[in-house]
Each structure stands twice: as C-alpha cells, then as structure tokens.
Amino acid sequence: MTDLSPIRRPARAVARRMRLQRALDAGTTLSVAGLGVAGLAVALVKAGAAVGAEAMPFLWAAAALPALGLLVGALRPVGRLVPAQRLDRAHGLRSRVASALEFAELPASERTPFMQAAIEDALAHASELEPRRAMPMRVPRDLVAAVGVGAGVAVLALLEVPERAPVEVTSQLSPLLLHADDIDAFAGGLDELVNDPDTEDEVRDAARRFNQLMEDLADRRLDRTEALRRITQLERRIAEGRTLDAEALRDTLAELGDDLRRASLTEAASEALRDGDAARAEQAMRELADQLRTEPPSRAELERLRQALERAAEERRSPEEIQREIERQREQMQRLLQREREKNQLSERERRLLQRRRRDLERLEREQQQAQEQQRQLERLRREMQQAAEDLRREMNEQAAESLDRGAEDLNRMAQQQMTEEQMQQLTEQLRQLREMLRRQRQQQAQNGQNGQQGQQGGGRGGQGRMDRFVLRARGQGDGEGVPLVMPGGQQGQGGQGGQGQQGGNQQGQGARALTPGGQGNAQLEIPGMGAEREGQGQGQGGQASVGPGAGTGHDPQMLDDPTRLDSTRRNIRVQGEQSEGPSRSEVILSAADRGFASRGYSEVYTDYSSHAEEVLETDEIPPGYRFYVRRYFQLIRPRDDE
Amino acid sequence: MTEDTIDPKLLVERFHEDMERVRAEVGKMIVGQTEILDGALTCLLAGGHALLEGVPGLGKTMLVRSLADALRLQFSRIQFTPDLMPADILGTTVISEDDARGKSFEFRPGPIFAHVVLADEVNRATPKTQSALLEAMQEHSVTVAKTTHRLEEPYFVLATQNPLEMEGTYPLPEAQLDRFLLKLHVEFPSREELHQILDRTTGADTPHIEPALDRERILQMRKVVRDVAVARHVQDYAIRVLEATHPERPDAPEKVRRYVRFGGSPRGAQACLIGAKVQALFDGRFSASVDDVRKVAKAALRHRVILNFEGEAEGVQTDQVLDEILATVKEAKE
Numbered sequence: 001m002t003d004l005s006p007i008r009r010p011a012r013a014v015a016r017r018m019r020l021q022r023a024l025d026a027g028t029t030l031s032v033a034g035l036g037v038a039g040l041a042v043a044l045v046k047a048g049a050a051v052g053a054e055a056m057p058f059l060w061a062a063a064a065l066p067a068l069g070l071l072v073g074a075l076r077p078v079g080r081l082v083p084a085q086r087l088d089r090a091h092g093l094r095s096r097v098a099s100a101l102e103f104a105e106l107p108a109s110e111r112t113p114f115m116q117a118a119i120e121d122a123l124a125h126a127s128e129l130e131p132r133r134a135m136p137m138r139v140p141r142d143l144v145a146a147v148g149v150g151a152g153v154a155v156l157a158l159l160e161v162p163e164r165a166p167v168e169v170t171s172q173l174s175p176l177l178l179h180a181d182d183i184d185a186f187a188g189g190l191d192e193l194v195n196d197p198d199t200e201d202e203v204r205d206a207a208r209r210f211n212q213l214m215e216d217l218a219d220r221r222l223d224r225t226e227a228l229r230r231i232t233q234l235e236r237r238i239a240e241g242r243t244l245d246a247e248a249l250r251d252t253l254a255e256l257g258d259d260l261r262r263a264s265l266t267e268a269a270s271e272a273l274r275d276g277d278a279a280r281a282e283q284a285m286r287e288l289a290d291q292l293r294t295e296p297p298s299r300a301e302l303e304r305l306r307q308a309l310e311r312a313a314e315e316r317r318s319p320e321e322i323q324r325e326i327e328r329q330r331e332q333m334q335r336l337l338q339r340e341r342e343k344n345q346l347s348e349r350e351r352r353l354l355q356r357r358r359r360d361l362e363r364l365e366r367e368q369q370q371a372q373e374q375q376r377q378l379e380r381l382r383r384e385m386q387q388a389a390e391d392l393r394r395e396m397n398e399q400a401a402e403s404l405d406r407g408a409e410d411l412n413r414m415a416q417q418q419m420t421e422e423q424m425q426q427l428t429e430q431l432r433q434l435r436e437m438l439r440r441q442r443q444q445q446a447q448n449g450q451n452g453q454q455g456q457q458g459g460g461r462g463g464q465g466r467m468d469r470f471v472l473r474a475r476g477q478g479d480g481e482g483v484p485l486v487m488p489g490g491q492q493g494q495g496g497q498g499g500q501g502q503q504g505g506n507q508q509g510q511g512a513r514a515l516t517p518g519g520q521g522n523a524q525l526e527i528p529g530m531g532a533e534r535e536g537q538g539q540g541q542g543g544q545a546s547v548g549p550g551a552g553t554g555h556d557p558q559m560l561d562d563p564t565r566l567d568s569t570r571r572n573i574r575v576q577g578e579q580s581e582g583p584s585r586s587e588v589i590l591s592a593a594d595r596g597f598a599s600r601g602y603s604e605v606y607t608d609y610s611s612h613a614e615e616v617l618e619t620d621e622i623p624p625g626y627r628f629y630v631r632r633y634f635q636l637i638r639p640r641d642d643e
Numbered sequence: 644m645t646e647d648t649i650d651p652k653l654l655v656e657r658f659h660e661d662m663e664r665v666r667a668e669v670g671k672m673i674v675g676q677t678e679i680l681d682g683a684l685t686c687l688l689a690g691g692h693a694l695l696e697g698v699p700g701l702g703k704t705m706l707v708r709s710l711a712d713a714l715r716l717q718f719s720r721i722q723f724t725p726d727l728m729p730a731d732i733l734g735t736t737v738i739s740e741d742d743a744r745g746k747s748f749e750f751r752p753g754p755i756f757a758h759v760v761l762a763d764e765v766n767r768a769t770p771k772t773q774s775a776l777l778e779a780m781q782e783h784s785v786t787v788a789k790t791t792h793r794l795e796e797p798y799f800v801l802a803t804q805n806p807l808e809m810e811g812t813y814p815l816p817e818a819q820l821d822r823f824l825l826k827l828h829v830e831f832p833s834r835e836e837l838h839q840i841l842d843r844t845t846g847a848d849t850p851h852i853e854p855a856l857d858r859e860r861i862l863q864m865r866k867v868v869r870d871v872a873v874a875r876h877v878q879d880y881a882i883r884v885l886e887a888t889h890p891e892r893p894d895a896p897e898k899v900r901r902y903v904r905f906g907g908s909p910r911g912a913q914a915c916l917i918g919a920k921v922q923a924l925f926d927g928r929f930s931a932s933v934d935d936v937r938k939v940a941k942a943a944l945r946h947r948v949i950l951n952f953e954g955e956a957e958g959v960q961t962d963q964v965l966d967e968i969l970a971t972v973k974e975a976k977e
Contacts, residue, residue, distance in 0.1 A: 081876055085974050088932075094923075095932030099874035103930070114872040117651040118930035 002119055004104050006126030007084070007097050013131035014083035021137060023073030028140035030069030035149040038062035042156050083134070090134040096122040097129070175220035176227050176438070183218045186434060193423055200420040206238050206427050213434075224438065231435050238424050238431075239366065249374055249418060250276035256381075257281075259312035263304040265297060278415035285408035292401040302392050309389035312382070377417075381410040436628060443625055603639030610634045651929055654867050659927045661864065664855040668713035671850040673706050674843065675836040681925065682827040682942055683710055683801060687759075687861065688868050688924075689917040691824025692780050692800040694765075694815075694946065698807055701829045702840075704763060707801045711759040714861065715854030716797070719757035721776075723768035725811060729775035736788045750787060755779050756794060758858065762802040766812045776800070777819045797861050817905075817949055824914045825939065826946035828962075871920035872930040876975060878916060881936045885912040887968040888948050896971045898964050902954030907947035914943035933974050941965045 041058030044050040084098040100122030103115040111119075140146075190207040193199050199207075213230050216222045222230070257273030260266035265288055272280035291297070297305070384407035391400035613634055617627050662684065669680055679695065683706070686693040695703045704720070711718030721732050734753035740746045754760065755776065762776055779785050780800050785792045802823070804815075820826070832840060843850060856864075886892050889906030890899050899906070918939030919931035926935075945961045954964075 079975055082975055085876075085933075089974075094926065094928060094934050095874065095877060095930070096928070098876060099872070099930040099932065102874040102876060103872065112870065112872055113651045114870050114929045117655075118872050118928070121929055 002104065002116075002123070004101065004119070004123070007087075007100060007122055007129065010087060010126070010129040010131045010134070011083040011097065011101065014086050014135045015078045017131060017135035017137060018078050018083065018086075019074050019076070021135065022076055023070045024140045025142070026069035026073035027066045028069070028142045028146050031066035031146045032142055032149050034062040034065035035146060035153050037065070039149065039153040039156055042153060046156065046159065046161050048161075086134040087129050087131075090130075091125070091128060093122070093125055096125055174223045176217060176222055176224045177220060178217055178437075178441070182437060183214060186214050186430065190427065190430065193426070198416075198419070199423065200416070203420055203423045203427070206234060206424070209234055209237075210427060210430060224442065227438060228435070231431050231438075235428065235431050238427055249278075249414065249421075252374075252378055253278060253281070253414075256312050260308050262311065263301065263308040265291070265301055265305045266308055276418075278411050278418050282408045282411035282415055285404050285411055289401040289404040289408065292397045292404065296397050302397075306389045306392040309385045309392070312385050377410060377414055381407055381414075384410060440625060440628075601639075602637070606634075606637070606639050610638075651870070654870075655924060655927055655929060658864055658867055658924045661856055661860065662925055665710075665713050668852050668855045669706070669709045671852055672709040672712075672843075673702060674839040675832050676702065676706060676829065679706060679827050679829055680710070681922075682825050682939075683707070685918050685921040685939065686801075686824045687714075687797060687799045688864050688921050689824055689914075690797070690865055691914065691917070692802070692822065694820070694823040694826045695801060695803045695829055696806055696826060697803070697829025698831075699805055701831065703803045703829055704761060707759065707761045707803075709852055710801075711761075712852040713855050714759070715857045716758035716799075716861075717795075718759045718761070719754040720761040720763060721754045722763045723765050723772070725767060725769060725813075727768045727772050729772050730787075732772065733775055733779070733785050733787055734792075736790075748788070750790065750792065752785075752792065755785065756792070758795065758797055758799060760798075760800045762800055764804060765802040766804040766814055768813065770813050770816070773813065773815060773819060776802075777815075777822050780822050797858065797865065817947075820946045821908055821910055823946060825918065825942040827942055828945075868917065868920050868924060871923050873916060873920065874930060877919070877931050877933050877936060880933045880972070880974060881912050881915040881919070881940075883972050884915065884936065884940055884968060885909070885944070887972050888944060888964075896964075896967045898959070898967045902950055902957070902959045903948055903964060904951035904954075905949040907944045911944045911947045915940050918943055937969055940969060 037058050041050070041055040041062070044058075045052065045055050081098045081101065084101050085095070087093065087097045088095050096118065100119040103111060103119050106115070190210055193207040194204055194211065209230075213222075213227070213234065216230075217227060253273045253276055257270040257275075260270035260273065266284070269281050269284035269288060272278075272284050296302070384403045388400045388403035388407065391397070391403055613630055616622075617630060622630075665684065666677070666680065673680065683693050683695075685691075687710075695707075697703055708718065708720070721727075730753065732753045732755045734751050734756065736748045736750050738746055739749035765773060765776070768776075779794060780798075783794045783796070783798050785794065804812075885907050887895055887906075888899060888903065888911070889895060890901075890903045892899075892906075895903075915936050916931065919935035922935035922938050923929070923931045941962055944965055948961045948964060950959060950961060950964075
C-alpha cells in the first residue's frame with residue numbers, strides 16, 4: 001500500500017488555506033455591510049432619532065454580519081481535487097499530484113502499471129510541494145472598502161452634533177424708493193393741522209406721526225414692510241381716537257335743527273344744525289341766550305321756543321334701541337364666529353373669512369363705544385333744552401338763558417369733536433392714498449420686472465401717477481410747479497382745442513373749455529383762468545399734440561406778461577388759422593359735440609355717471625387697481641357745493 | 644521480457660530517448676517546426692493521420708520526407724492534381740504472363756501502399772480520388788477488383804493543402820476532414836530559423852538523415868501510447884472542451900454561440916486524449932495531464948469545428964474560437 005500522505009498533506013494544507021482565504025473574503029465583504037448598518041445606527045443616535053437601546057439591534061446585526069461571512073467562507077466545501085490541481089499548477093507538475101490522488105482512489109487491482117508509476121512519480125515530487133506557493137494568502141479584496149467604511153463610521157461616532165443655535169438673521173433693509181413728486185404730494189399736507197392751535201392733541205400727534213412717516217420715506221429709511229406697518233399702526237391709532245360717528249352726529253343734529261325750525265328765535269341755530277355745523281349752532285345758541293337775557297321776546301315767541309325746545313328734547317331713538325341693535329349685530333357676528341370655530345380644518349378661505357369677521361366685530365364694538373359717547377353728549381344737550389323749555393314755561397328767562405348757554409357749551413364740545421373727526425377723516429384719507437400709492441408702485445414693479453428702479457417711475461409709471469400729482473395740485477395741494485399737459489389738436493392746425501388752465505401754487509385755479517367752431521379752419525382759443533405761472537414750452541400749442549417731458553420748474557422765458565403783475569390772471573389768445581380746403585377740424589368737433597358733449601352742467605349728470613360707473617365696476621371683471629382709478633376719478637370730479 | 648512486463652518507467656524512458664533521436668535526425672534537415680514535427684509524430688504514434696496546411700515553400704514536403712527517412716519506413720509521395728484518378732493512387736489490376744501460371748491478373752499497388760504517404764495538395768484532386776485516399780486512411784485497406792489489400796502498419800498519411808490558391812480546388816468535406824487526427828498549421832519561420840535554413844540548403848554539404856526508428860519499434864511505441872494512464876478529471880476536461888465547441892450548449896462561450904455552426908465530433912475528444920497521451924510520453928510522464936490536452940486541443944479540433952456564415956463573413960478563425968474555449972473552460976470547479 002503506497003503511502004500518499006506526502007501529497008495528501010500539502011493538499012489538505014492548501015484546502016485549509018483556501019477556506020481561510022474564503023472566510024476572510026466573505027467576512028470582509030459582509031463587514032462592509034455590517035459597518036454600513038453600524039453607521040446607520042450611529043447616525044440615528046446622533047440625529048436623536050433613536051436612543052441607545054433602540055440602536056442596539058443595528059449594532060448586533062453589524063457585528064453578526066462579518067461573523068456570518070467568516071463562518072460561511074470557512075465551511076464552504078472545497079473541490080476534491082482542487083487543492084491538488086493548485087499544487088500542480090503552482091509547481092508545474094502537469095497534473096501529477098491530482099492524477100496520483102485520483103489513481104490512488106481506485107482499487108489496486110484496477111490500477112495499471114502506468115497508474116502506479118504515475119503515483120510514484122507524484123510521490124517523487126512531493127518533497128517540493130509548498131502549500132503556501134499553491135495558495136498564497138492575499139489581502140481580502142474588500143478590505144480597503146471595509147477600512148474606508150469603518151473610518152467613516154468612526155468619524156461619525158466621534159462627531160459631536162452641535163446644538164442648534166438660533167442664527168440671527170439680519171434683515172437687510174431694502175429701502176422703499178418713492179418719486180420726489182409722490183413725496184411732495186403728501187409732504188406738508190398736514191402742516192395746517194400741526195400748526196393750528198385749535199387742533200386736538202390727538203390729531204396733532206397723528207399728523208406729526210404722518211409727517212414723520214413721510215420724512216422717513218423721503219430719507220429712504222423705511223422698507224415697504226415697515227412703511228405699511230406704520231401706516232397700519234397710525235390708522236389703528238386714529239380709529240381708536242375717533243369718539244363719535246360724524247355722519248350719525250350730523251343726522252342727529254339735523255333732526256334737532258328740524259325741530260328747532262318751528263320757532264323764529266331758533267331759526268339761525270336750526271339752520272346751522274341742519275347743516276351739521278355745530279360751531280355755528282353754538283354761536284346761534286349763545287346769541288339766543290343773550291337775547292333772552294337782554295331783549296326778552298314776546299310771550300308767543302317764547303311759547304313757540306318752548307315748544308320747539310321740548311320737541312327737540314324728545315328722543316327719537318332711545319340709546320337702548322341703538323344698544324339693542326348693536327348687541328343684535330354682535331350676537332350675530334359671534335354666532336357666525338362660533339360656527340366657524342366648530343369647523344375643524346378650516347380652509348384658507350374660511351380662515352380669511354373668520355379673520356375678516358373678527359375685524360368686523362371689533363369695528364362694531366368700536367362703533368358702539370362711539371355711539372354711546374355720542375349718545376351721552378346728545379343726552380346732555382337734550383337735557384339742557386328740556387331744562388330751558390321748563391324754565392321758559394315758568395317764565396324764568398334768566399335760567400332758560402343759562403340752560404341755553406350750557407346747551408351751547410355742549411354744542412361747542414360737539415363742534416370740537418366734529419372738527420376733530422373731520423381732521424381724523426382727512427388723516428385717514430391721506431393714509432389711504434399713501435397705502436394705495438405703495439400698492440400701485442409694487443404692482444407696477446411686478447409688471448415691469450424692475451427691482452429697485454424707482455428712478456424711472458417719473459417716466460415709466462405712465463399717466464396715472466402724473467394725473468394723481470396733478471390732481472393734488474389742482475386741489476390746492478400742489479407745489480406750483482409746471483405739469484406736462486397733453487394738448488390734443490388737429491394735424492393741420494385748423495381746429496382749436498381747449499387747453500387746461502395751469503394752476504398756480506396754491507391758487508384754486510380751474511380750467512374751462514371754450515370751443516368756438518371755426519369755419520374752414522378758423523379757430524379761436526381762449527384760455528380763461530390762465531395762471532401767472534405757465535407751463536413750459538409746448539403749452540398751448542393748439543395745432544401740435546405734445547407730451548411734456550415732465551414737471552416744469554420755472555417760468556417760460558418768452559412769457560408775455562409781467563410776472564409781478566398781480567391782476568394778470570387771464571388773457572385771451574386768438575389763433576388765426578389758414579384758409580385751405582379739406583376737412584375742417586370744426587366738423588369733427590361738431591360731430592363729436594352732437595353726440596357726446598352735454599349742454600347740461602356735469603354736476604347734474606355726475607350722479608348718474610357715477611352710479612353707472614359703480615354698477616359697471618360691480619358687474620364687470622375689472623382689475624382691482626383699475627377700479628380704484630375709476631372711483632378715484634369720480635371722487636376727484638365730484639362737484640363741490642359751491643359749483 | 645514482453646512489453647507488458649517491462650517497467651513503465653523503462654518504457655517511458657526509452658520512448659523519450661527514441662523521440663529525442665528522431666527529433667535530432669529530422670532536425671538535421673528541418674530547421675524549427677518543432678510543433679509540426681511533434682504533431683506529425685503524435686499522429687504517427689497515435690495511429691492517426693495529419694493534415695498540414697501552409698503556404699508553399701515552408702518545407703512541408705521536406706519535413707515529411709525527413710521524417711520518413713528518420714523512421715526507416717517506406718515513403719511515397721503523391722502529388723494530387725485534378726486529373727488524378729483513384730486507380731492512380733490505389734493501384735490497378737493488370738494481366739501478367741509467366742511460364743508457370745500463364746496469363747493471370749496481377750494487382751499492381753499504387754503509391755498509397757507505403758508506410759508514410761505524403762498526399763501533397765490533397766485538395767486539388769477530385770472528390771472521387773480524395774474519397775479513395777480517405778477510405779484507405781480510415782480502413783487501412785484498399786479494395787480493388789473485389790480484392791481487399793491490407794495496408795501495412797504503421798500506415799501514416801500526411802496530407803498537405805495550400806490555403807491560398809483555392810482556384811480549381813476541391814476543399815475536403817467535413818466528414819473527410821474528420822478522418823485526420825490533427826490539423827497542423829505550418830507557420831512562417833523566424834529570422835533565426837531562416838538563417839539556419841539558408842546555411843544548410845545553400846552550402847556544399849547536404850545533411851544526411853540516419854534512421855532512428857524502425858517499423859517494429861514504432862508499433863511498440865504505439866502500444867505504449869495506449870497504455871498511458873489518464874485520470875478522470877483530465878478526461879473530463881477533454882470532454883468539457885469538446886462540449887464547449889457546440890453552440891447549443893448552455894455553457895458555450897459567446898464566440899462559439901455566435902460564430903460556430905457545428906461543434907466537434909467525439910473523434911475530437913479521442914484525438915485530444917490520445918494526443919495528450921503522446922504528449923505525456925514526450926515529457927516522460929506516465930499519465931496525461933490537463934496541459935497536454937490543452938496543447939493538442941487546437942490541432943485536434945480546429946478542423947472539426949465548422950463556422951457559420953457570420954463567422955466566415957467576419958473572417959473569424961477557428962483558432963480564435965478555440966482559444967476562447969480553452970480560456971473559458973476551467974480545470975475544475977473550486
């Protein structure tokens with residue numbers, strides 16, 4: 001029996017080395033996965049998503065994976081002849097060892113002499129067999145990856161997660177840039193209120209704040225958000241300071257005036273009250289009290305006065321009624337609010353509605369306070385009137401006069417409040433216009449895609465901005481500088497087009513159109529109300545349509561009149577057109593006049609036009625900005641009382 | 644002492660020595676071409692025939708002639724031409740007359756009746772003549788006029804063909820190619836070999852080859868070849884290599900699946916294994932190895948693997964396919 005151990009031993013050694021190499025390879029490969037799992041666990045712990053105990057399963061898995069790889073690699077079977085073949089290859093033995101081992105497995109009887117010789121030949125070469133040569137151990141193929149991942153996990157474990165410190169975000173001020181004309185349009189508008197000694201402190205304070213706001217805007221110290229915040233703050237302050245409802249007070253005073261009209265002695269007071277002028281009414285009441293003291297009227301007149309005062313002292317609507325109405329409205333609002341609150345998951349629209357109703361409720365409460373205050377004042381006035389009537393009935397004229405004086409005092413207080421209210425309204429209007437201007441400016445920027453290029457506003461904002469500034473000046477709030485004026489006119493210079501009279505600094509100027517149809521090109525242009533200060537070049541060139549480049553800054557050097565001549569408020573200009581054939585401008589104007597020009601004063605049709613415009617605004621789809629323009633236009637052309 | 648009782652070590656040693664002598668004698672005339680010479684000897688000792696393919700002038704004929712001279716065997720050379728008839732190579736029956744028997748038919752053997760036959764440019768003969776030769780190669784006998792004439796062993800045919808001049812040739816059919824144990828490619832000699840060729844052939848002295856082996860010894864050596872042991876894993880490797888030449892096999896390499904139309908026949912595996920045995924003896928070993936199989940695999944299979952149209956159109960060589968097979972098929976699964 002041939003001893004094959006010299007070749008079997010190295011073959012077994014090769015097999016062991018193969019298993020070891022496989023185990024290391026598999027263990028290293030799975031250790032990469034295990035380290036990945038460990039890294040995940042560490043990351044979870046570091047991120048606070050898991051505590052130590054929760055991360056333990058991950059760590060166990062991370063440790064088990066390489067062990068599993070080692071086990072599988074070590075236990076995986078090696079081919080029967082593979083180690084021998086490796087030995088053959090490594091030593092160049094041409095299958096001697098493998099063949100010998102295979103031949104040796106055959107029964108001796110089946111072995112041929114050549115087989116036996118082959119076995120002996122292999123045994124002869126056994127001394128040179130080196131398992132290390134046949135199976136050299138190498139670095140596991142995934143070792144680098146495992147080391148890399150392990151280092152990464154170690155770094156991750158050593159990393160200290162910094163506490164989240166609130167980062168102070170410094171907001172960069174993006175100043176709101178307004179055109180100088182816009183600033184000028186608002187600046188100084190409330191100086192009268194500030195300087196007037198009769199102005200209530202609250203009003204003066206609000207006016208100062210408004211002026212300060214405009215100064216800040218002019219100095220570019222505010223951005224849009226801050227400007228809007230201050231406008232809102234000021235509006236709220238004004239709203240809180242308003243103690244009475246001017247319209248309601250006016251109505252109530254008018255009712256009192258109607259009652260007092262019955263007596264001739266109170267006619268002046270009645271008229272003042274009906275006009276809603278509390279100050280004039282106070283004066284009339286004082287005069288009546290003086291008259292009662294100095295020149296007592298006849299008994300009949302006194303009787304009529306007493307009856308009138310008694311009637312005026314009667315309350316038309318009790319405070320409880322008003323209170324009940326307010327309460328009813330408030331309850332209704334609260335019911336609505338409650339209903340809204342009961343809904344879960346309010347949509348954005350519902351939330352906005354709820355907020356709006358909450359504001360309505362606050363407004364109602366504020367109005368209620370105003371109404372209560374107003375009611376108390378009226379109550380005092382009525383009591384005085386009642387007292388005066390009682391005194392007159394007892395023929396106690398002196399006491400009646402005193403009661404009327406006290407009533408006059410009440411009216412004085414009301415007059416002051418009324419004035420304050422009007423001033424507050426003025427302030428509110430200014431704030432509203434400023435807010436609207438800011439809104440339009442932003443809209444304009446969004447449309448033009450211009451960021452911070454307010455420098456071009458003068459030219460780019462179009463006619464509306466210019467129109468607003470012009471209108472402000474036309475209402476006496478302008479700065480007296482020239483304004484570019486569009487003068488539509490005929491191409492051939494045959495027609496005359498009425499020009500817009502230029503307004504002086506604080507003059508209440510007005511433009512008028514005087515259209516004289518000219519035959520065959522004759523036209524006469526008459527510009528009444530031409531101020532001493534004139535538009536620059538291009539002004540009044542009837543035949544040329546031109547747009548002024550901007551607000552003028554001085555006098556026309558070709559000005560005909562003496563600028564120091566105070567009585568030079570108007571002049572006539574005659575334009576002589578040339579005789580020529582062709583269509584006459586006058587024909588066009590005549591046809592337009594037939595259809596569109598009204599012979600009635602616009603004050604008579606204003607209401608109809610305004611109502612129609614409102615109706616169209618409500619029914620048609622018009623952008624909100626343009627609705628403002630239309631409403632603003634009708635507000636500006638609203639006929640005044642003296643027109 | 645018979646061959647069966649002789650120690651294998653001694654047999655292998657003698658075999659090795661004889662082969663060295665033959666190589667040395669042939670080497671007197673032939674420079675280089677050791678692979679061709681080993682291939683031819685392998686065929687001779689394995690009992691097969693060899694097909695030599697190479698361009699003219701590379702010494703194919705000279706190699707065969709030198710080999711025949713070194714083996715002290717009867718040599719005949721047949722130059723195949725299109726007008727060559729089977730009788731021209733097989734022999735014919737003629738009427739002979741002598742005093743004793745009078746007139747009688749007598750078989751005159753053709754040139755095929757030799758131990759070593761060089762069929763030069765075998766692809767130039769008509770298929771009919773080729774078939775006559777190939778039948779003799781397979782059967783080792785010739786039948787003429789209902790009389791079968793045995794060809795004396797060792798019978799060894801070395802056919803040559805020129806791969807360039809294909810005009811007017813009759814390429815051997817696949818079935819007949821299969822009769823050749825090995826197909827050997829004769830390569831162009833190297834520069835050093837060319838120097839030696841010129842030195843030997845242009846000088847005054849002509850080398851003389853002494854016979855190194857006789858017929859009996861060759862037959863003994865053939866028997867020794869058959870006795871060489873082959874382990875199962877070596878045989879298994881030869882089979883797997885053969886299987887890998889079949890494109891329908893799932894483990895066939897990509898090139899085989901793409902370019903091979905038919906794989907090798909079982910004769911291919913036989914050729915591999917018998918060739919491996921001869922190679923083992925050449926190396927003085929008692930058993931064939933996987934490396935021996937690898938060594939003869941290309942020569943044993945290159946004419947048995949038939950390329951498809953795509954392979955031929957793309958100019959793929961069967962050797963490229965076999966190289967990929969040998970690189971793909973592993974010795975054993977680990």
